[in-house]
Amino acid sequence: MRQTGGTALARQLALDGVTDLFAIPGIQLDWAFEGLRQCRENIRVIVPRHEQATSYMADGYARSTGRIGACMVVPGPGVLNAMAGLATGYACNSRVICIAGDINSGGRGKGVGLLHEINGQTEILAKVTKWQGRANAIAEIPAVLHEALQQAASGQPRPVAFEVAQDLLNVEDHIPLVDTPLVSNFPEPEKLAVEKAAQLLNDASFPVIYVGGGALATNASGPLGELAERLDAPIVMGENGRGAVSDRHSLALNALGGRAVFPHADVVVVVGSRFVDTQVGKPAWPSERARYIYINLDRSAWNPPRRADVAIVADAALGLKALAAAVARRPSVIAADLVRVRAWSDEQANLIQPQASWLQALREALPDDGFFVNELTQVGYLGRFHFPVYGPNTFITPGYQGTLGFGYPTALGVAVGNPGRPVISLNGDGGFGWNMQELATARKYNLNVAAVIFNDGHFGNVRTMQKDLFGAEFGADLCNPDFSVLANAFSIPYERADSPGRLTSILRSAFAEGGPSVIEVPVGEMPSPWHLMRLQQPPFAKAPRPPPPNPLGDPADRAPIER
Template identity: 50%
Template sequence: MKDDRSAVPAPQAGEPTPMTGGEALARQLVKEGVRDIFGVPGVQLDWAVDALAGMQDELRFIVPRHEQATSYMADGYARSSGRAGVSMVVPGPGMLNALSGLATGYACSSRMLFLAAQIPSDKIGRGLGMLHELPDQSGILKSLVKWHGLAASPAAVPGVLRNAVQQLHSGRPRPVGVEIPQDVLQRSEPVALADATVAAEPGQVDEALIERAAALLRRARMPVIVAGGGIVAAGASAALARLAERLQAPVLVTENGTGALSSRHPLALNWLSSRALLPHADVVLSVGSRFIEPQGAPPRLRADARLISVNAEAQDLGPPRTPEAAICADARLALEALAAALDGHRPAADRTGDVQTLRAWTAAQLADIEPQCEWLRVLRSAIPDDGFLVSDLTQVGYPAHLGYPVYEPGTFISAGYQGTLGYAYTTALGVAAAHPDRAVVAIAGDGGFGWTLQELATARRYHLPVVLVVFNNEAFGNVRLLQERQFGRSYATELTNPDFMHLAKAFGVDGMRVSNPAGLAGALAGALAARRPALIEARTGAFPSPWHLIRGGAPATPNPLGTPINVEGDTP
C-alpha cells in the first residue's frame, strides 16, 4: 500500500511549506535531478529514509550490504554517467566505512555527493559519548571533499544541497560532502525548496596563454600530446581528436586517461609508448594530467623540449613541472581554443606511420606478460564497444590500461592513484545502476573480491547484471610477487577462499568456472547475453611481473624511432 504522504503535491521552489528536514532532503534531491541514492539506513537517518519511502516513484534507494559499497557504487555511477553519484550513511563508523570509496572518487575526479548524518546539533563537539560520535567528523570529511556544508535547520537543507550540486558542476569534478544532524532531519518547519542548480559554464581561457602555446606548437617538428583523466572528466575527447589531427601529434594516453582517445584512432598510443616517443618530442602538450610519474617526478624529456601544461587545478601546473605555458582551464575549452588558434596550420609531417611503428614496438614489449594479455584480449572481444570494464588491482588488471583497447570515453574505470584494492565489484554495481542496458564487467583477484563478496546479494536484489571475473590463485598474488622479488620469500599472502561456485549459488547468481582464456571467452559471452548477475571464477597460477612495463624505466629494446636527441638528465 502506497504511503498517503506521497500523494501530497510537491511544493514549488520559493513556496514555504511545512516539512521535515528529511522531506526537504528528498524533495530537493529530486529537483536537482537525482534519481538514485546508495545508502544504508540507521537510526540517525530514520527521518530521511522515511521521506525516501514516500517518494519511491521518484527516488530509488539502493541498499548494499556494507557502507563501504555505498561510496564505491556512487563513484561508479558518477564516473560512468557524468551525473551526480549520491551516497548516504549514518555518522561515525558509517561514514568511516565509506571513506575509502570517497578517497577513490577524490583521486579520480568523480562527481560524488556524499551525505552523512550527524549526531544531534546541540551535542556536536562536546565529547559526550553520543552514539556514533567522532571527535571531529566534519574535519575528517572536509579532508576528502572539495566542498563541505552542514545544514543547521530544515529550512537550510535545500540551499546547502543546491550549493553542493553547484560545486559538483563547477571547476574540477570532485566529491562534495553534506552533513545533516539527526534532529534537523526530524524537525518540521516551513521550508522553501531552492531552484534547481544550473550547471556553471567553465571559466574563460586566457587568450594570451593560448597564443603562447599555439606559437610553440606551430614551430614544433615533433609535437606530442599527453592526455590525462581530465580529458574524460571534461568530455573533451572530440576536441582532443581534432587538435591531434590538426597537429599530426601522437597522443600518449595516461593510465587515468584511458579512453580519452579511442584506441582505434590513428594517433592514439598507450603510456608504454612514452618511453620511446617522449625522447623525440620537441614540444609536449599535457592536458588534464598531473604529468607526474609514480615516483613523483615528471617524465624525462629532451633537454631542449618545451612543455605546455593544461589543467583545471592550478597546483598541478607548478613544480616539480617546468612548463613554458601553464594554462589553468577546463580541458575541453583549452583544446578548442588551441585548435582555433591553429586553424590552417600545416604539420611538419604525417605521424601515423610513427604511431604504427610504436604500436608494434609496444606489442612486442607486452609479449613479456602474454598470459595476462591473452586474458585481456578475451575480455575485449566479448565486451561491446560501449560496454564497461571496471578493473581491480589484480595481476590481469594491472596492465589493463596497456593491453585492453578502449573505444569510448568513460568505459574503462580504475582506482587511479589511490590503488584501492577490492573496489571494482561494487563500483561496477554503480555503473550498472546508471546504465541498465549496457554490458558491465568487473575483474578482480580472489584477494580483492574478498572485500566485497557480500555484495552479490545487492546485485541479485536490484537486478544489476554485472559479470564479475575472479582470477583465483589463492593468494594476494601481487604482494607475493613483490615479496619474493625483494626478499626471496613470501609471508602472509596465502588465502583460504570459499568455493566460489557454491558462493554464487548461495546468493542466487549464475556461477561458472574456467581454467584458461578460451573457457573465459565462452563463459563471458553467455553471461553477458543472459543479462543476469554472474560470477566467473578463472583458476590461474602465478603470472609474470608486469611492473617493468607499468612503472617507467629505460626501454628493454632499442628505440624504434631511432636514436633520440639528448634527454634531460643524460650526459651528452
C-alpha cells in the same frame, strides 16, 4: 510548504535531478529515508551491504555517466567506512556528493559519547572532498544541499559533502525548496596563455599530447581529437586517460608506446593530468629539451618538480577547443610511424603471459560500449595499458589511490547508471574479498555485472614483489571461499574458465542472459608486467630481457619531419 527536514532533503534532491541514491539506513537517517519513501517515484534508492560500497557505487555511477553520483551514510563509522570510496573519487576527478548524517545538534562538539559520534567529522570529510556544507537549521536544508550539488557540478570535478543533524530531519516546518537549475561554471581559458601555447606548437618539430583522467571528466574527447589531428601529434593516454580517444584512432598510443615518442618530443601538451610518477613523485617524463604546456583546472598540477612553460588554467575541453582553434594545421605524416610504435608496444606486452591472452579473451567478449572496471591484480596491471579501450569513460580505474577492493562495488554503480550495457569487473581473489558481500546487491537489483575472479590463492602482486625483493613471501597467502558455493548462496550463476577461449564463451553467454554472474579463473604465479606499465620503467621493476630498439630510432639520428 510545510514538511519535515527529511522530506525536504528528499524533495530537493529530486528537484535538482538526482535520480539514484546509494544509501544505507540508520537511526540518524530514519526521517530522511521516510522522505525518500515519499519520493520513490522520482529517486531510486539502492541499498548495498556495506557503507564502503555506497561511495564506490556513487563513484562508478558518476564516472561512467557524467552525472552526479550521490551516496548517504550515518555519521561516525558510516562516514569512516565511506572514506575509501570518497578518496578514490577525489583521486579520479569524480562528481560525487556524500550526504552524511550527524548526531543531535545539542551534543555536537561536547564529546559526551552519543551514538556514532566522532570528533571533527566535518574536518575528516574535508580531507577527501573539495567542499563541505552543513545545515545548521531546518530551513537551511534545501539551500545548503542545493549549493552542495552546485559545487559538485562545477569547477574541479571532485566529491563534496553535505551534513545534517538527526534532530533537523524529524522536525516539521515551513521549508521552501530551491527551484534553481544547477549550472556548470568553468573559467574561460586566458587568451594570452592560449596564444603562447599555440606559438610553441606551431614552432614544434615533434609535438606530443599526454592525456590523464581530467580529459575524461570534462568530456574532452572531441576537442582532443581535433587538436591532435591539426597538430599531427601522437596522443599518449596514461592509464587514467584511457578511452579519451579510441585505441583505433590513428594517433592513439598507450603509455608503453609513449616511451617511443617521448624521446623525440620537443613540445608536450599535458591535458588533465598530474603528470607524475606516483611511486617516486617525479615527473612522468622529465626532459630538459622539451617544452611543457599544461591544461588543467588544478594549478597544483604543474607544481615542482614539474615544469610548465605555459599553463592554461581551464576545463580540459575548453582549453583544448581554444588551443585547436589557435594552432596551424599540419600535413598528416606521422600515422605510419605510429603503426610501428603500436606494433613495438604490442610485441613487448604480448610476452607477458598468460595475462595478455586473458586480456584478449575479455576484450573479445565485451562489446565496444561495454565497461571494464580494472582492479589491482596481475591481469589488471597489464590491462592498465594493454587492454584496448574504444570509448570514453568505459575503462574505470582507482587512479593514484590504488584502492584494492574498489572494483566490484564500483562496477555495480556503473551498471546502475548504465542499464543494459554489460560490465566486466576484473578481480583478483584478494581484492574480491574486500566486498564480496555485494553479491547480494548485484542479485537484489539484477545488475548486469560479470565478476571475473582470477584465483591464485594469494595477494599475487605482494607475493611477486616480496620474492623479487627478499627471496621469500610472507603473509600473502589467502583462505578463499569456494566461489561456486558463494555464488550459489546468492542465487547467482557461476562458471569456471580454464582457458581464454572458454572465458570469452562464458562471458558472451552471461551478457546474453543478463544479470549478475561469477566467473572463476584458476591461475598460478604470473610474470610481473611492472617494467612496461609507465612512460619510464619504475626503479623497483625488473625487466626479464632488454626492450627492442625504439622503432623511431635515436632522436639524434632522426631527420626533422617535413611539415
